[in-house]
Amino acid sequence: MRANKTPTEQVRRAQIVAAAIEVIARDGVAQASFKVIAEQAGLSSTGLISYHFAGKQDLIDEVGREILARFTEFVLDRTDGVEEPTAVLRGFIAANVDFLRTHRNHASTLVRIKNDLATVDLARSDQAALAAVLRQGQNSGVLRAFDPHLMAVFVLSIRDGLIRQLDLDPELDLDAATREFTTLVDLATRRT
Amino acid sequence: MRANKTPTEQVRRAQIVAAAIEVIARDGVAQASFKVIAEQAGLSSTGLISYHFAGKQDLIDEVGREILARFTEFVLDRTDGVEEPTAVLRGFIAANVDFLRTHRNHASTLVRIKNDLATVDLARSDQAALAAVLRQGQNSGVLRAFDPHLMAVFVLSIRDGLIRQLDLDPELDLDAATREFTTLVDLATRRT
Amino acid sequence: MRANKTPTEQVRRAQIVAAAIEVIARDGVAQASFKVIAEQAGLSSTGLISYHFAGKQDLIDEVGREILARFTEFVLDRTDGVEEPTAVLRGFIAANVDFLRTHRNHASTLVRIKNDLATVDLARSDQAALAAVLRQGQNSGVLRAFDPHLMAVFVLSIRDGLIRQLDLDPELDLDAATREFTTLVDLATRRT
Amino acid sequence: MRANKTPTEQVRRAQIVAAAIEVIARDGVAQASFKVIAEQAGLSSTGLISYHFAGKQDLIDEVGREILARFTEFVLDRTDGVEEPTAVLRGFIAANVDFLRTHRNHASTLVRIKNDLATVDLARSDQAALAAVLRQGQNSGVLRAFDPHLMAVFVLSIRDGLIRQLDLDPELDLDAATREFTTLVDLATRRT
DNA sequence: CATGAATGAGGATTCATTCAT
DNA sequence: CATGAATGAATCCTCATTCAT
Structure with a gap:
C-alpha cells in the first residue's frame, strides 16, 4: 500500500511481530491465529493486525525477516574481526548455538515457519553467507575440497536440527552439543 | 473402539493416509484440510475420513507411523546383512538418500509433520536406532569417541535438511549430495 | 412397514428401547444419539436401530409408550381392588412415588422426553385416568367440587416435578416427599 | 474476556437471546440451531452468534437468565407491598399465571430449557424465594406446618405443568386454572 | 490510527439413514 | 436379520478480513 512507514507504524508492526514470535x-x-x-x-482487535499487514503471509514473512536479521546481526557481532577461516567457522557455530540460548523463542519460531515463508530467498542468504566463508577457507588452503553450498546446507541443517531437538528435549546439554558440533564441522571440513 | 480392523477398514485407512501424504x-x-x-x-465426503479416523490428529499420527514404517523398512532392507560398522553407516546414508529419490512425497511429508506428531516417540526411535549403530562402531574401535545420541541427531538433521533443500531446489544433484554427506559423516566419526 | 412383528423383532425393539431409556x-x-x-x-451398528425403527421419532415414541405402559401397570397393580376414592388417591400417589424409587431411569427418561413425544395422547391418557378417579370421588361425595381434569394436571405436574427434583437432588427424602404430597392432595381435594 | 459489555454488545446479545426464545x-x-x-x-451468519456468545451453552444459559430475570421482576411487581402471607401467596400464583398469559414464549422456553441449564442455581433461587414466603406464613401462624422447600417445589411444579399443558392445549381456560390453582394452594397450606 | 462489530467462507465433526453383503 | 461401510446434510465454531465510527 504505502511505500514509507511512519514511526508509529513501525512500532506497531514490531510489536505485532514480537507477539507473533512468542505465540509461534x-x-x-x-495455533497462531490473529x-x-x-x-x-x-x-x-485483530483488525489492527490486518491494518498493519497485507495478510497473514505478510506477517509470517515479516517474522522471518525480523528473526533472520537479528540472527545475522548476532552472528556477525560474534565473528567480526576474525580472519582465520577455521576460527571464523568455529565462531560461527558458537554464535549460532549462543543465539539459541539467548533467543530461544526466535530460534524455535524460525524453524517452525521455514516451510511457510513465501520469500525463500531469506533462508538462502544464510546459506550463501556460510558458503562464502567455506569457500574462503578452501581458497586459503586450510579447508579441504567439498561443495561449499552443500556443506553450508549441512551445517545449517544441523543447527536447525539442534533447535528442534531443544524443543523436544529442553534439558539438552548445549555446551556439550556445541563442542560436538564444532568438532564435527572441524573434522568434516579441514584439510587433512 | 475395535481392537482389530476389518480388511475394508485397513484398505480405506491406507487410501486416506496415502491421499493425505500426497496433499501434505x-x-x-x-492446506491439508479434510x-x-x-x-x-x-x-x-469428509465424513468418511471422520468415520475412519478418531480425528485429524489421529490421521496425522497415522501418516507419520506409515511413513516411518516404510522408511525403516526401506533402510533396513538396504543395510541388512552388513556387519562392518562404517559400511553400515555408509549404507544407512545411501539408503536414506535413495528413499528421498524414490519416495519424495513420503520424505517431504515426514519433515513437514514432524512438529505436529503427537507421538514424538516415533521420531525418537529413529535416533535411537542410529545411535546404536554408532555406539557399536565405537565399541569395535573403528569410530572415534563422541556422544552417539548427539551424533545421531546431527546425522538425521542433515538428512532432514536435505529433504527440505530438495523441496526448495528440485534440481539438486542427489548423487553429489550423497557423496558429500557420506564423506562428512565418515570424516566426522572415524577414528583417526 | 410391516403390520406384524416377529418375535425376534419384538425382542430387538425391546432391547433397543431399554438401552435408549438408560442413555436418556x-x-x-x-446426547442420545443412535x-x-x-x-x-x-x-x-446403528443401522440396526434404523432397521427396527422408522426413525428417531419412532424410537422416542416407543420409549414413551413403553415407560407409560410399565408405569400404568405398576400403578394399577398397587391400586387394584381399592374402592374408597380417597384411598385410591392415596394409593395412586404412593404408587407413583414408589415407581420413581424402583424405576428411576424410566421416570427420569419419561419427563425428559415428554416434550418430544409425537403422540401426545399417551400423556393425556394418564390425565384422563386420574381425572376419572377424581370425578368418581366427587360423585361419591367425599371429594369437593373442582375441575377434575385440571386437578389431574396439577397432581401429575407435582409428580413430574418430583422426578425432576430428584434428578437435581438425589438425596431428596422420598418418604417425606410422599407424606407431604399425599397430605397436599388430601387437603386440596377432600370435602370439608 | 471483557468484564463490561459495550452497549452494542448488549443490544446484540439481547437481540439474539430474544430470537432464541422465539425459536425454542x-x-x-x-431444533434451535444457530x-x-x-x-x-x-x-x-451464525458466526455472529459465536462472536457474541462463548458457545451454545452460553447462549442457553443467557436465555435462562433473561427469562428468569423478567419472570422474577414481573412477579415482584405484582406482589410488592403486600404483607399478609396468604395474600402474597395468592398474588404470587396470580402473577405467575399472568406471566404465562403475557409472555407465553418466555414461559414455554423456560420449561423447555430447564434441563439444559448449566447453572441450576438459577432455577433453585426461585424455589428458595417461594420457600421463604411460605416459612414466613408459618411463622406468622396463618399457614400450617409443612416442609417449606418441598411445598415450594410442588407449587412451582404445578406452575411449570400448567405451562406445558398450555403448550399441549392452547385453548385452556387460564382464568379457571388460576382459580383452581389458588384454591389448591390455599387449602393445602392454610392452618385449619 | 485504533476499535470492535460484522462478515461469510471454511474448519472438523456428528448425525440419522441407506445399502450391499 | 445383522453388519459395517458409506453418505451428505447439518452441526457449532474459528478464521482472516472489512469497515464504520
Whole structure:
C-alpha cells in the first residue's frame, strides 16, 4: 500500500511481530491465529493486525525477516574481526548455538515457519553467507575440497536440527552439543 | 473402539493416509484440510475420513507411523546383512538418500509433520536406532569417541535438511549430495 | 412397514428401547444419539436401530409408550381392588412415588422426553385416568367440587416435578416427599 | 474476556437471546440451531452468534437468565407491598399465571430449557424465594406446618405443568386454572 | 490510527439413514 | 436379520478480513 512507514507504524508492526514470535514458539504456527497474537500483544482487535499487514503471509514473512536479521546481526557481532577461516567457522557455530540460548523463542519460531515463508530467498542468504566463508577457507588452503553450498546446507541443517531437538528435549546439554558440533564441522571440513 | 480392523477398514485407512501424504507433500500441512484430502482420495465426503479416523490428529499420527514404517523398512532392507560398522553407516546414508529419490512425497511429508506428531516417540526411535549403530562402531574401535545420541541427531538433521533443500531446489544433484554427506559423516566419526 | 412383528423383532425393539431409556436417563435426550444407544445396547451398528425403527421419532415414541405402559401397570397393580376414592388417591400417589424409587431411569427418561413425544395422547391418557378417579370421588361425595381434569394436571405436574427434583437432588427424602404430597392432595381435594 | 459489555454488545446479545426464545418456544430446543436462530434474528451468519456468545451453552444459559430475570421482576411487581402471607401467596400464583398469559414464549422456553441449564442455581433461587414466603406464613401462624422447600417445589411444579399443558392445549381456560390453582394452594397450606 | 462489530467462507465433526453383503 | 461401510446434510465454531465510527 504505502511505500514509507511512519514511526508509529513501525512500532506497531514490531510489536505485532514480537507477539507473533512468542505465540509461534509457544503454540506452533497452526495455533497462531490473529486472535491469539492480538491477545499476546495486548491489542484490542485483530483488525489492527490486518491494518498493519497485507495478510497473514505478510506477517509470517515479516517474522522471518525480523528473526533472520537479528540472527545475522548476532552472528556477525560474534565473528567480526576474525580472519582465520577455521576460527571464523568455529565462531560461527558458537554464535549460532549462543543465539539459541539467548533467543530461544526466535530460534524455535524460525524453524517452525521455514516451510511457510513465501520469500525463500531469506533462508538462502544464510546459506550463501556460510558458503562464502567455506569457500574462503578452501581458497586459503586450510579447508579441504567439498561443495561449499552443500556443506553450508549441512551445517545449517544441523543447527536447525539442534533447535528442534531443544524443543523436544529442553534439558539438552548445549555446551556439550556445541563442542560436538564444532568438532564435527572441524573434522568434516579441514584439510587433512 | 475395535481392537482389530476389518480388511475394508485397513484398505480405506491406507487410501486416506496415502491421499493425505500426497496433499501434505504438495500443499503443506496447513492446506491439508479434510476437504482437500477427500478430493485427492476420491471420497464422497469428509465424513468418511471422520468415520475412519478418531480425528485429524489421529490421521496425522497415522501418516507419520506409515511413513516411518516404510522408511525403516526401506533402510533396513538396504543395510541388512552388513556387519562392518562404517559400511553400515555408509549404507544407512545411501539408503536414506535413495528413499528421498524414490519416495519424495513420503520424505517431504515426514519433515513437514514432524512438529505436529503427537507421538514424538516415533521420531525418537529413529535416533535411537542410529545411535546404536554408532555406539557399536565405537565399541569395535573403528569410530572415534563422541556422544552417539548427539551424533545421531546431527546425522538425521542433515538428512532432514536435505529433504527440505530438495523441496526448495528440485534440481539438486542427489548423487553429489550423497557423496558429500557420506564423506562428512565418515570424516566426522572415524577414528583417526 | 410391516403390520406384524416377529418375535425376534419384538425382542430387538425391546432391547433397543431399554438401552435408549438408560442413555436418556443418564445423558439427556440431546446426547442420545443412535451411536450411544447402540453402544449401550451392545449392538454393532446403528443401522440396526434404523432397521427396527422408522426413525428417531419412532424410537422416542416407543420409549414413551413403553415407560407409560410399565408405569400404568405398576400403578394399577398397587391400586387394584381399592374402592374408597380417597384411598385410591392415596394409593395412586404412593404408587407413583414408589415407581420413581424402583424405576428411576424410566421416570427420569419419561419427563425428559415428554416434550418430544409425537403422540401426545399417551400423556393425556394418564390425565384422563386420574381425572376419572377424581370425578368418581366427587360423585361419591367425599371429594369437593373442582375441575377434575385440571386437578389431574396439577397432581401429575407435582409428580413430574418430583422426578425432576430428584434428578437435581438425589438425596431428596422420598418418604417425606410422599407424606407431604399425599397430605397436599388430601387437603386440596377432600370435602370439608 | 471483557468484564463490561459495550452497549452494542448488549443490544446484540439481547437481540439474539430474544430470537432464541422465539425459536425454542416455537420449535423446541433440539431444533434451535444457530442457523435457525440467526434467521429468526435477521443476522447475516451464525458466526455472529459465536462472536457474541462463548458457545451454545452460553447462549442457553443467557436465555435462562433473561427469562428468569423478567419472570422474577414481573412477579415482584405484582406482589410488592403486600404483607399478609396468604395474600402474597395468592398474588404470587396470580402473577405467575399472568406471566404465562403475557409472555407465553418466555414461559414455554423456560420449561423447555430447564434441563439444559448449566447453572441450576438459577432455577433453585426461585424455589428458595417461594420457600421463604411460605416459612414466613408459618411463622406468622396463618399457614400450617409443612416442609417449606418441598411445598415450594410442588407449587412451582404445578406452575411449570400448567405451562406445558398450555403448550399441549392452547385453548385452556387460564382464568379457571388460576382459580383452581389458588384454591389448591390455599387449602393445602392454610392452618385449619 | 485504533476499535470492535460484522462478515461469510471454511474448519472438523456428528448425525440419522441407506445399502450391499 | 445383522453388519459395517458409506453418505451428505447439518452441526457449532474459528478464521482472516472489512469497515464504520
